[in-house]
Amino acid sequence: MKYDTIIHNGIIVTVNRDFDVINDGLICIKDGKIEIVSSRPANYIPSGAKDIIDAKGGIIMPGLVNTHTHLPMTLLRGIADDLPLFDWLNRYIFPLEAKYMNPDNVKLGSLLGCAEMLLSGTTTCCDGYFHEDAVAQAALESGIRGVFGQGVIDFPAPGIPDPADNIKTASRFAEKWQNASSLIRPSVFCHSPYTCSEETLEKAKQIACANNLLFQIHTSETKNEFDMIMSKHGVSPVKYLERTGLLDERTLLVHSVWVDEEDIRIISGHGSKISHNPQSNMKLASGIAPVPEFLKNEITVGLGTDGCASNNDPDLFKEMDVAAKIHKVNLLDPTVMDAKTVLQMATIKGAKAIGLEGETGSIEKGKQADIIIIDTDSPHLIPMYNPVSHIVYSATGSDVRDVLVSGKITVRDKKILSLDIDDIMDKVNLLGAGIKRDL
Numbered sequence: 001m002k003y004d005t006i007i008h009n010g011i012i013v014t015v016n017r018d019f020d021v022i023n024d025g026l027i028c029i030k031d032g033k034i035e036i037v038s039s040r041p042a043n044y045i046p047s048g049a050k051d052i053i054d055a056k057g058g059i060i061m062p063g064l065v066n067t068h069t070h071l072p073m074t075l076l077r078g079i080a081d082d083l084p085l086f087d088w089l090n091r092y093i094f095p096l097e098a099k100y101m102n103p104d105n106v107k108l109g110s111l112l113g114c115a116e117m118l119l120s121g122t123t124t125c126c127d128g129y130f131h132e133d134a135v136a137q138a139a140l141e142s143g144i145r146g147v148f149g150q151g152v153i154d155f156p157a158p159g160i161p162d163p164a165d166n167i168k169t170a171s172r173f174a175e176k177w178q179n180a181s182s183l184i185r186p187s188v189f190c191h192s193p194y195t196c197s198e199e200t201l202e203k204a205k206q207i208a209c210a211n212n213l214l215f216q217i218h219t220s221e222t223k224n225e226f227d228m229i230m231s232k233h234g235v236s237p238v239k240y241l242e243r244t245g246l247l248d249e250r251t252l253l254v255h256s257v258w259v260d261e262e263d264i265r266i267i268s269g270h271g272s273k274i275s276h277n278p279q280s281n282m283k284l285a286s287g288i289a290p291v292p293e294f295l296k297n298e299i300t301v302g303l304g305t306d307g308c309a310s311n312n313d314p315d316l317f318k319e320m321d322v323a324a325k326i327h328k329v330n331l332l333d334p335t336v337m338d339a340k341t342v343l344q345m346a347t348i349k350g351a352k353a354i355g356l357e358g359e360t361g362s363i364e365k366g367k368q369a370d371i372i373i374i375d376t377d378s379p380h381l382i383p384m385y386n387p388v389s390h391i392v393y394s395a396t397g398s399d400v401r402d403v404l405v406s407g408k409i410t411v412r413d414k415k416i417l418s419l420d421i422d423d424i425m426d427k428v429n430l431l432g433a434g435i436k437r438d439l
């Protein structure tokens with residue numbers, strides 16, 4: 001066979017540099033990579049491949065890139081809503097994590113999270129949590145691509161009862177996963193500037209630099225955090241991180257809500273990236289990140305959903321819809337954050353934000369075949385004047401029919417092939433019932 005898979009009979013939204021849209025497209029895949037992206041020749045009859053996927057006139061697009069997740073938190077979905085961040089963390093999330101987030105449960109929650117993401121069209125995620133080894137193991141079994149960071153925090157955390165061990169644990173994780181799989185990239189995830197000391201931040205960044213890893217950190221999420229850092233260090237969280245030597249092009253600042261013009265210039269000057277999580281920021285009433293200003297200052301911004309306890313699902317289609325709208329109403333300007341810009345943030349810019357733009361985020365010859373197909377044969381997706389409008393404003397994750405990661409079909413006809421989803425759901429329901437009795 002000349003190819004492993006052929007996809008045809010659909011509109012390809014490539015999200016390449018020229019944002020080409022191919023109305024009647026053809027994609028040929030070999031050894032996990034895209035070999036041909038073109039128009040379908042007249043009277044074309046697909047042959048010469050092990051698998052042939054007829055997109056049936058639907059949209060063929062790059063798999064989505066979720067730049068901020070805490071996968072095991074699927075287990076705590078809906079357990080405590082409608083609370084301020086600090087109450088939510090201290091009264092519910094931290095105590096429940098301490099009690100229930102052992103490696104087995106972390107893996108179970110992550111399997112559920114990976115299944116949800118694949119089924120809703122996300123083929124790459126960037127995760128940070130504790131027992132991250134179990135998260136990466138779950139991701140590997142699911143077939144999703146991702147960047148995974150062992151959490152670092154100066155408090156007792158799941159798997160690290162003594163914070164003195166946090167750096168050692170992060171370092172061991174990075175070493176173990178450095179060359180373990182082409183789909184998994186290790187990373188370092190510091191919880192935040194207010195939960196890690198200056199020394200911890202510096203040591204964690206050293207591990208990232210020594211191994212050329214992405215360094216992720218929640219930054220300037222809430223006014224409360226801003227005030228804490230300001231009163232302790234006399235500067236904003238972004239300026240504090242700059243002073244500590246943490247900002248470079250391998251740094252991903254998650255949230256960046258409470259930032260001023262100078263902070264934005266600093267982030268841009270260092271080439272640091274931002275993960276924008278509008279639904280989490282809305283739900284916790286953290287504020288609105290000035291994303292149009294970030295883009296004007298040529299900062300790379302990706303989209304993220306955050307954990308399932310603050311969103312409460314990892315559907316990036318919904319996140320795109322919100323990201324496109326929240327800035328329009330905030331600035332009273334319907335022209336900002338147009339659909340094309342938002343789609344780029346959920347694909348190629350997200351990939352760039354986490355250092356994977358050479359592999360994924362667009363449909364181009366030579367890239368990994370991370371591709372999804374949207375079934376557009378639905379009342380809410382007709383008529384179709386502009387596929388990009390439908391992707392951002394009309395479709396949801398449940399419209400995704402087929403998903404390929406590195407050429408491997410992980411979802412076909414809305415069924416996940418890589419995991420036993422019924423078994424995972426049974427186990428999560430059982431665990432959830434136990435947690436509920438304990439509340």
Ligand SMILES: [Zn+2]
Nearest residue numbers: 070218306307
């Ligand atoms: Zn987060």
